[in-house]
Amino acid sequence: MALCNRVLRLKLPIQQFPNYACYQNKRTYSEKVTSMPKPVSSVETTDHLIYTHEHNALRESLRKIIDKEINPFIEKWEEAELFPAHRIFKILGSSGFLGVNKPTEYGGLGLDFSYNVAVAEELGNIRCGGIPMAIGVQSDMATPALARYGSAELKKEFLQPTIAGDKVVCLGVSEVGAGSDVASIKTKAVRKGDDYIINGGKMWTTNGTQADWMCLLANTSDGPPHRNKSLICLPMNLPGIHVTRKISKIGMKSSDTAEIFFDDVRVPCKNLIGEEGMGFTYQMLQFQEERLWGVANILTPMQTVIQETIEYTRQRKIFNQPILHNQTVHFRLAELETEVELLRSLLYRATAMYVNGSDVTKLASMAKLKAGRLARELSDSCLQFWGGMGFTSDVFVSRFYRDSRLMSIGAGADEVMLSIICKYMETLPGKK
Numbered sequence: 001m002a003l004c005n006r007v008l009r010l011k012l013p014i015q016q017f018p019n020y021a022c023y024q025n026k027r028t029y030s031e032k033v034t035s036m037p038k039p040v041s042s043v044e045t046t047d048h049l050i051y052t053h054e055h056n057a058l059r060e061s062l063r064k065i066i067d068k069e070i071n072p073f074i075e076k077w078e079e080a081e082l083f084p085a086h087r088i089f090k091i092l093g094s095s096g097f098l099g100v101n102k103p104t105e106y107g108g109l110g111l112d113f114s115y116n117v118a119v120a121e122e123l124g125n126i127r128c129g130g131i132p133m134a135i136g137v138q139s140d141m142a143t144p145a146l147a148r149y150g151s152a153e154l155k156k157e158f159l160q161p162t163i164a165g166d167k168v169v170c171l172g173v174s175e176v177g178a179g180s181d182v183a184s185i186k187t188k189a190v191r192k193g194d195d196y197i198i199n200g201g202k203m204w205t206t207n208g209t210q211a212d213w214m215c216l217l218a219n220t221s222d223g224p225p226h227r228n229k230s231l232i233c234l235p236m237n238l239p240g241i242h243v244t245r246k247i248s249k250i251g252m253k254s255s256d257t258a259e260i261f262f263d264d265v266r267v268p269c270k271n272l273i274g275e276e277g278m279g280f281t282y283q284m285l286q287f288q289e290e291r292l293w294g295v296a297n298i299l300t301p302m303q304t305v306i307q308e309t310i311e312y313t314r315q316r317k318i319f320n321q322p323i324l325h326n327q328t329v330h331f332r333l334a335e336l337e338t339e340v341e342l343l344r345s346l347l348y349r350a351t352a353m354y355v356n357g358s359d360v361t362k363l364a365s366m367a368k369l370k371a372g373r374l375a376r377e378l379s380d381s382c383l384q385f386w387g388g389m390g391f392t393s394d395v396f397v398s399r400f401y402r403d404s405r406l407m408s409i410g411a412g413a414d415e416v417m418l419s420i421i422c423k424y425m426e427t428l429p430g431k432k
């Protein structure tokens with residue numbers, strides 16, 4: 001394992017997509033009606049729109065860790081409503097999975113974002129949503145801005161140990177009174193000499209009870225709401241930081257979600273990421289990667305749920321025939337599979353464009369919206385076909401039903417995605 005990843009570290013090229021258009025004709029060659037269907041999410045796939053053998057090798061290494069170090073313990077962690085973040089992140093960090101597209105000088109693999117998408121898809125093989133989400137916070141949600149805009153000193157102190165899995169990070173954006181409306185956060189960081197004094201609080205903080213530091217969004221001036229915010233690396237062991245409660249949730253059980261207060265917390269101004277006042281912009285950019293990561297991550301459990309529903313309904317007989325033989329059942333599953341493939345195509349297209357340097361805000365928002373809606377539809381339809389079994393805690397479909405509900409709420413609710421898409425369509429009232 002270690003050798004395999006050392007090989008990956010040394011030999012993997014920094015992949016750039018030559019030209020997205022060149023892939024488009026290629027597809028028609030393999031679309032013979034008589035040909036056997038290819039596994040769509042299998043790591044063996046080679047004729048792939050964005051994944052190469054290197055992507056697949058990375059996924060295979062990760063799959064081994066998931067099967068050995070994570071999946072056997074899921075039930076225990078779901079029940080405890082906590083998983084050992086430091087232990088799991090150290091295992092993942094030692095193999096490079098927490099810094100796939102991060103600079104090599106800080107321990108990253110130095111690959112492009114398509115590899116993060118491949119890793120996110122593979123993490124979808126974890127048999128719950130909470131742990132992949134916690135990993136995603138560490139690798140793709142709380143660290144992109146630091147990697148892009150942070151000073152060398154900050155990267156050394158915070159990014160490097162986070163990539164290595166020695167430090168756990170959380171993202172402090174949402175507050176009790178500000179989730180969808182990020183611009184209206186109230187937490188303040190006021191300059192006093194060489195320090196910021198922080199007062200306020202954060203809500204819904206994933207990894208919040210275990211984190212060593214927070215990527216904090218705070219108001220650093222009284223200026224206009226899009227230009228008065230900054231991102232700050234905040235060590236979580238400072239006096240005045242109170243993790244007041246672990247929030248009880250209907251899903252994502254093994255992931256800890258905290259409410260946190262700041263009471264005159266003093267942090268050096270050098271912990272500022274990039275420029276003061278640019279925090280809102282940095283966070284919006286960070287959200288793009290978070291949303292694409294989230295879409296990639298949910299594709300795999302969607303496919304798993306369809307597959308397990310096929311297997312269950314094929315063997316379960318009622319009225320003298322397998323449930324699957326009812327046209328309403330197999331047609332519905334075919335419809336859902338079609339939707340999953342459409343979403344996958346949108347994700348790969350957005351990823352390819354992102355890697356090529358395009359602004360994919362509109363496509364990423366569409367993909368996130370579609371993923372949330374489809375997860376609800378798919379989990380509800382499939383759960384129905386399991387009958388009473390689907391209503392038990394013993395089957396994956398019921399866990400996915402609970403966990404995936406977050407997709408339409410977290411990281412920007414469906415309505416927020418619709419507002420962004422409308423902005424790009426120039427249809428928001430009052431905006432041109």
Ligand SMILES: Cc1cc2nc3c(=O)[nH]c(=O)nc-3n(C[C@H](O)[C@H](O)[C@H](O)COP(=O)(O)OP(=O)(O)OC[C@H]3O[C@@H](n4cnc5c(N)ncnc54)[C@H](O)[C@@H]3O)c2cc1C
Nearest residue numbers: 171172173174178179180204205206409410411412413415
């Ligand atoms: C399990 C979990 C983990 C999370 N992890 C983190 C984390 O690590 N860090 C972090 O900062 N945040 C985190 N969040 C917060 C999450 O991003 C917010 O819950 C989300 O942004 C929605 O904010 P809110 O809960 O305040 O809902 P509100 O902003 O109160 O919105 C409520 C509802 O209003 C509707 N709505 C919103 N905007 C519009 C609109 N423009 N038009 C019409 N209707 C609208 C939507 O239906 C929305 O669901 C997490 C949340 C959960 C539940």
